[in-house]
Amino acid sequence: xxxxETELKALMLASQAGDAAAHRALLExxxxxxxxxxxxxxxxxxxxxxxxxDLVQEALLAIHIQRHSYDPAEPLTPWVHAIARYKLIDFxxxxxxxxxxxxxxxxxxxxxxxxxxxxxxxxxxxxLIGRLPKNMQYAIGxxxxxxxxxxxxxxxYQLSEPTIKVSIHxxxxxxxxxxxxxxxx
Amino acid sequence: MxxxxxxxALSRHVEPVDHSAIRRTVGLALVTAVxxxxxxMAVWFGLRADxxxxxxxxxxxxxxxxxxxxxGIASIYLLRLARxxxxxxxxxxxxxLPFGAVILLAIISLGSAPSSHWDRMMLGxxxxxxxxxxxxIAIVPFAILVWAVRKAAPTHLVRTGAFxxxxxxxxxxxxxxxxxxxxSLPFVAVWYGGTIVLCTVAGAAxxxxxxxx
Numbered sequence: 001x002x003x004x005e006t007e008l009k010a011l012m013l014a015s016q017a018g019d020a021a022a023h024r025a026l027l028e029x030x031x032x033x034x035x036x037x038x039x040x041x042x043x044x045x046x047x048x049x050x051x052x053x054d055l056v057q058e059a060l061l062a063i064h065i066q067r068h069s070y071d072p073a074e075p076l077t078p079w080v081h082a083i084a085r086y087k088l089i090d091f092x093x094x095x096x097x098x099x100x101x102x103x104x105x106x107x108x109x110x111x112x113x114x115x116x117x118x119x120x121x122x123x124x125x126x127x128l129i130g131r132l133p134k135n136m137q138y139a140i141g142x143x144x145x146x147x148x149x150x151x152x153x154x155x156x157y158q159l160s161e162p163t164i165k166v167s168i169h170x171x172x173x174x175x176x177x178x179x180x181x182x183x184x185x
Numbered sequence: 186m187x188x189x190x191x192x193x194a195l196s197r198h199v200e201p202v203d204h205s206a207i208r209r210t211v212g213l214a215l216v217t218a219v220x221x222x223x224x225x226m227a228v229w230f231g232l233r234a235d236x237x238x239x240x241x242x243x244x245x246x247x248x249x250x251x252x253x254x255x256x257g258i259a260s261i262y263l264l265r266l267a268r269x270x271x272x273x274x275x276x277x278x279x280x281x282l283p284f285g286a287v288i289l290l291a292i293i294s295l296g297s298a299p300s301s302h303w304d305r306m307m308l309g310x311x312x313x314x315x316x317x318x319x320x321x322i323a324i325v326p327f328a329i330l331v332w333a334v335r336k337a338a339p340t341h342l343v344r345t346g347a348f349x350x351x352x353x354x355x356x357x358x359x360x361x362x363x364x365x366x367x368x369s370l371p372f373v374a375v376w377y378g379g380t381i382v383l384c385t386v387a388g389a390a391x392x393x394x395x396x397x398x
Contacts, residue, residue: 015199016201016202016204017201018199018200018201019199020196020197020198020199021196023195023196023199024192024193024196027192027195027196028189028192031188031189031192053188056188057186057188057191060188060191060192060195061191061195062338064195066269066338066398067202068202068203068204068206068207069207069267069268069269069337069338070268070269071204071268072204074270074274078270078273079268079269079270081270082269082270082271082272082273082340083269083270083338083340085340086269086340090397107270107273118187118188118189120187121188124186125186125191126186143197143198144194144195144197144198145194147197149198150198165200
C-alpha cells in the first residue's frame, strides 16, 4: 500500500539527490496539500483563497530553500507540516492576529489535498525579483525563469559559475524575506 | 507569477543537497564558540594562579565535567531542534540531568559540613563575579550558535532559543571555570547552575526574534 508519505518521501529523496523532475513532482503535489491546509486554516480567520495562495507560494519557496534540512532518516510529513505551520504562524503574526488563536494541529492535517485550480495570489514574484541586487536578478532570471544552464548564464553575464549558483541561492532567500515583508494582509 | 509557474521555475536546475551541511555548520559553530570563550577567558580573566596544584585540578575537573555534560547533552538536542519539526521528537528531559547531579552533590557536601560553614560554601568569594561573568562570556558564543542554528530552519523558536542559550551558558561556564577559584560544590550548583539557567531563559526569550528565517 502506498500512502502519500511513502510517495512524497521517495520524491524528496530524489529531489535532494538533484533530480529536477522529482523536485517538480514533489512541489506540485505539495502545493495541493498546502492549498488545502491553508484554505482550511485561514477560513477561521476570515481570510480567503488569495491569502491561502500567498502562503502556498511562501511555503513552496521555503521548502525549496530549506530542503537540505530534511533528514532522510525521518518521515517527511512532520517536516512539511512544521514548515507549513511555521509560515502560517509567521503570517498571522505579521497580520497582527495573535498566535494564541492558531489551533493546535497534527502533522496529518497536511495530508489532505485540494484539487481546485490555484487562485491568484496578492504579490507577483516576478516583480519582486526585479527588486533584487543585479547579480541575483541575472542569475535567477537566466536559470530559473529562462531555463538556461549555469554555464550559459555565467557566459551571458560574464560571471563565474559559482557566482551564479551562490546568487541563485542568496537571491531566493532574499526573495522569501521580501515576500514576508510584502504580505502583511 | 502563478503557483504552477513558481513550481516550474524552482524546478529548473536542481542542485543536489549536502546532507551533512547542518551537522557541519553547527559543529563548526560549537568549536568556534568554545575557542572564543577560552580565548576571552585567557586574555581578559587569566587562568587561576594555582592551576598546577592537585586540589585545583580536582575542582577544575569537576566544574569542567559539569559544563561539558551540559554542552554535550544540550548540543544533541539543539541539533535535533534546529531542523523543521525537530521539536516533535525531542523530549529534552535529559538536559536537566547535569543540574540534578550537581545539586545532589551540593546537598551531600552541605550535609557533611557544619551548618556554620554553609554561607561561606554557597557564596564563596566570587559569587558576584561569577554571576556577571558567565552571562557576559556567553554572549558571543550565543551569537555564533544562533547564526548556525538559523541555517537549519528551526520551527519551534522558543525551545530552540532556550537550548541555544543553554549550550552557550555551558560553554561560558567551561571557560570561566579555568579562572574561578571558588571550589565548593554548593557554589557551583548555585552560581554556575543559576547563571546557566539564566542564559537558557534569555535564549528562550530572544529565540523568536533572533532565530526567525
